[in-house]
Amino acid sequence: MTRPADPDSLSQRAFPTPEGATPMMAQFLDLRAEAPSDALLFYRMGDFYELFFDDAVRAAQALDIALTKRGEHQGEPVPMCGVPVHHAQSYLSRLIKAGFKVAVGEQMEDPTEAKKRGAKSVVRRAVTRIVTPGTLTEDDLLEARRANRIAALARLADGTRALAWADVTDGSFAAAALDSEAALEAELAALNPSELLCADEDARLAAELAPGAAITPRARAKFDASAGERRLKQRFEVHSLDAFGAFSRAEIAALGALLDYLELSQAGAPARLTPPRSEQAGAVMVIDPAARASLEIERTLQGARAGSLIEAVDRTVTAPGARLLAERLARPSMDIGQINARLDAAAFFLDNRAARLSVRERLKAAGDPARCLTRLLLGRGGPRDLAQLARALKEGERLIAGLGQTGLASAPPALTSALDALSLAARPELAALIADIARALSDEPPLLARDGGFIAPGWDPALDEARSLRDQSRRVVAGLQKTYADQTGVAGLKVKHNNVLGYFIEVTARHGDALMGDNAFIHRQTMANAVRFSTPELGELEAKIAQAGERALALELEAFEDLRTRVEDQAPAIRAAAAALAELDAAAANAEWAADAGAVRPVVDDSLVFEIEGGRHPVVEAALKRGGEARFTPNALSLDGAGQAQARLMLVTGPNMAGKSTYLRQNALIAVMAQAGLYVPAARARIGLVDRLFSRVGAADDLSRGRSTFMAEMIETAAILNQAGPRALVILDEIGRGTATFDGLSIAWAAVEHLHEVNRCRALFATHYHELTRLVDALDAAANASLRAKEWKGELVFLHEVQPGPADRSYGVEVARRAGLPPAAVARAREILDRLESDGAPAAALADLPLFSAAPPAPAPKPSAAEDRLKSIDPDGLSPKDALELIYVLKGMV
Numbered sequence: 001m002t003r004p005a006d007p008d009s010l011s012q013r014a015f016p017t018p019e020g021a022t023p024m025m026a027q028f029l030d031l032r033a034e035a036p037s038d039a040l041l042f043y044r045m046g047d048f049y050e051l052f053f054d055d056a057v058r059a060a061q062a063l064d065i066a067l068t069k070r071g072e073h074q075g076e077p078v079p080m081c082g083v084p085v086h087h088a089q090s091y092l093s094r095l096i097k098a099g100f101k102v103a104v105g106e107q108m109e110d111p112t113e114a115k116k117r118g119a120k121s122v123v124r125r126a127v128t129r130i131v132t133p134g135t136l137t138e139d140d141l142l143e144a145r146r147a148n149r150i151a152a153l154a155r156l157a158d159g160t161r162a163l164a165w166a167d168v169t170d171g172s173f174a175a176a177a178l179d180s181e182a183a184l185e186a187e188l189a190a191l192n193p194s195e196l197l198c199a200d201e202d203a204r205l206a207a208e209l210a211p212g213a214a215i216t217p218r219a220r221a222k223f224d225a226s227a228g229e230r231r232l233k234q235r236f237e238v239h240s241l242d243a244f245g246a247f248s249r250a251e252i253a254a255l256g257a258l259l260d261y262l263e264l265s266q267a268g269a270p271a272r273l274t275p276p277r278s279e280q281a282g283a284v285m286v287i288d289p290a291a292r293a294s295l296e297i298e299r300t301l302q303g304a305r306a307g308s309l310i311e312a313v314d315r316t317v318t319a320p321g322a323r324l325l326a327e328r329l330a331r332p333s334m335d336i337g338q339i340n341a342r343l344d345a346a347a348f349f350l351d352n353r354a355a356r357l358s359v360r361e362r363l364k365a366a367g368d369p370a371r372c373l374t375r376l377l378l379g380r381g382g383p384r385d386l387a388q389l390a391r392a393l394k395e396g397e398r399l400i401a402g403l404g405q406t407g408l409a410s411a412p413p414a415l416t417s418a419l420d421a422l423s424l425a426a427r428p429e430l431a432a433l434i435a436d437i438a439r440a441l442s443d444e445p446p447l448l449a450r451d452g453g454f455i456a457p458g459w460d461p462a463l464d465e466a467r468s469l470r471d472q473s474r475r476v477v478a479g480l481q482k483t484y485a486d487q488t489g490v491a492g493l494k495v496k497h498n499n500v501l502g503y504f505i506e507v508t509a510r511h512g513d514a515l516m517g518d519n520a521f522i523h524r525q526t527m528a529n530a531v532r533f534s535t536p537e538l539g540e541l542e543a544k545i546a547q548a549g550e551r552a553l554a555l556e557l558e559a560f561e562d563l564r565t566r567v568e569d570q571a572p573a574i575r576a577a578a579a580a581l582a583e584l585d586a587a588a589a590n591a592e593w594a595a596d597a598g599a600v601r602p603v604v605d606d607s608l609v610f611e612i613e614g615g616r617h618p619v620v621e622a623a624l625k626r627g628g629e630a631r632f633t634p635n636a637l638s639l640d641g642a643g644q645a646q647a648r649l650m651l652v653t654g655p656n657m658a659g660k661s662t663y664l665r666q667n668a669l670i671a672v673m674a675q676a677g678l679y680v681p682a683a684r685a686r687i688g689l690v691d692r693l694f695s696r697v698g699a700a701d702d703l704s705r706g707r708s709t710f711m712a713e714m715i716e717t718a719a720i721l722n723q724a725g726p727r728a729l730v731i732l733d734e735i736g737r738g739t740a741t742f743d744g745l746s747i748a749w750a751a752v753e754h755l756h757e758v759n760r761c762r763a764l765f766a767t768h769y770h771e772l773t774r775l776v777d778a779l780d781a782a783a784n785a786s787l788r789a790k791e792w793k794g795e796l797v798f799l800h801e802v803q804p805g806p807a808d809r810s811y812g813v814e815v816a817r818r819a820g821l822p823p824a825a826v827a828r829a830r831e832i833l834d835r836l837e838s839d840g841a842p843a844a845a846l847a848d849l850p851l852f853s854a855a856p857p858a859p860a861p862k863p864s865a866a867e868d869r870l871k872s873i874d875p876d877g878l879s880p881k882d883a884l885e886l887i888y889v890l891k892g893m894v
């Protein structure tokens, strides 16, 4: 999502004062003052939303629509643009994607009502909603497989800080206290909110910490913890928040500010959130933002889903299932019980292939009940949401039936509780509601209730009666055409309908006169080719049809509201059922992935070991498979944080392109997957819980934050050395490359020692500095491993196999040759390398190498005497005897 070029310029806009304004303009300016200044105001005028002043200028530019003028205010023309109400959604979507917020000012009464107050009175209007990136609920504005979160960052004067977050589309609402700025950044990277609220003065920091989010600065007073507490208690109708857990002051401040904003943006409508929950520190594996980005867990460094871990492992068949899986991978658990519960559920579906297939088949029809429910609760839902909701819950029932008693008996608790939540047997009211929705709605109901035509015949006798009256009158009208044609003798007479005249009779101009003279027909309109008439009979029928139609629509809307209210009453049970469907999808997808990829169930315990046999990188493996290239070579890893049975720190060396980075990353990804409760791509895996995952992989400039490549690398390395504790897993790939050789080597050396001696965490350290491999002699819990390559028929072959011990050589020059470096440069590199290696003391050896001297092209070799002689021969002038003699001479010369 891109932001408007200058978000500050939106929040500090000024609009004209109301002096001298027309009544309508005065109302506009009132609403404008009431709506947040960083939101554009859509001002409803009949069939259009109109925008004025600066709003119009910005919207016209962003939407590429015409900017016009409407009247004057204080002697200046008023800039204006507008969008039709029926297409507002697509314009809204474009504005939100361009980073804007939109306040929707609706008409709150019928214009005829306003007229009753006096000819000049203005229709009452109010801001009914502020559409912001974090508070969207419409399917076409949301990504189906991604949660859409809004977060609030509170930093209190006492130095404490917390984040609160909500997902309006499923009602989740939570907070976490964070003990450092780094933890805050990591949590934000995990949540990946689309909108972040913060106090005015924290706006810059917020933009830095959450680069993908729209930042919404709010007055500091909104983050007052006492006010927040009052607001929360009021909303959730409790005397004390203790009912929901123990919250810190900062958490309450963040939750309160978030709730306030949600109420504002929903214009006071209940935000329909679940009671807040406090996420305990240490509940999830903290993945530092650099690691999250470079491991490409949710998206690649380029921002694409294709090529990410989640894309490789996601086998879910519903959007809510995909969101649940994404949430688990984004925030892997630290709770062994929870991890095992997820694995148990997957194991059940792995062992029961038939159950897996049947559940997945059923789920495909279930849709996204959580989002339908939210729309219905917020009054934005339509008949189609009702229908989808009922269908999903019905599928839940069928799914249970499909599993049968035998299947259920062996299901683990995570699944039985999900199946319980789906069972309608114990919920007669919900079952009745679902049956009623199915009966009440027509087969393909429209998106919006206001269009009518969605209640099936037979549901409401009064509605059926109104409809039949309407249809009967229509039939009478249709019959009148023949009656009038016979009566007048004009065979081409037609009865037609339009919005201006209602029902009318139309004859061609030629027959117009015939009817003009007939008192039964009242002349209405003369056109170039046709003349139009009405009759009192038609007028009466018209009124009957309109009345019956209006009554039918009113009855339909009543029926809709009735069903909607019943949904509201059942909201907790429906939410639980929707969550259960997502849970089942995630579990069956986990098993499907395990079956597809030959993944195994990891053992996760509270030891400090990290033992992988036959580990693979899911993304690289899938890419190799797709490309039909060589197979992925599995590799083992054995680490022990206690430094007893195995090394704690592994130095990984090997030629370029041998697979060092792949090896490092695959092990980090296996840890993430295991704690997410997923099967892992390995033959066997045992992992002692990892509480923090750090990685420093690859070098990328962070110029937007004013950091050079080397600076960015050092900041990340510093964060690791300062923060990694004994339960952390660190992967470091070639640190120290971006500076002078000896500086780089020294920094890498010191980093290894620090990790080994101070952090004492499990670590993988890939390096090209062969000198470092000697460190294992001095560090008792460090070991060397290397990736094998061999030369075969003059070619370098990468085996991608990890073996104990350091690499024998680096083959860098060979890789450079393969990459197409000019032969002269390759030859020169070999020469320098030989010299450096034979001298053993690089500094001294380098001293007498002329810096930057490119190797001169090799001189053409001087021709030998034999060659000179050969050149001088004229073969045609030689007799056979001379030729023989010459051969003896030449032979003597070589």
Ligand SMILES: Nc1ncnc2c1ncn2[C@@H]1O[C@H](COP(=O)(O)OP(=O)(O)OP(=O)(O)O)[C@@H](O)[C@H]1O
Pocket (backbone or CB within 6 Å): 620, 630, 631, 632, 633, 634, 635, 654, 655, 656, 657, 658, 659, 660, 661, 662, 663, 800, 801
């Ligand atoms: N275990 C493996 N099995 C098969 N192919 C592999 C394996 N590991 C890596 N590869 C292939 O080798 C390529 C290079 O791997 P990788 O980037 O990990 O090498 P590297 O040693 O880190 O290189 P450099 O030192 O140049 O960064 C990968 O893109 C992949 O195609």
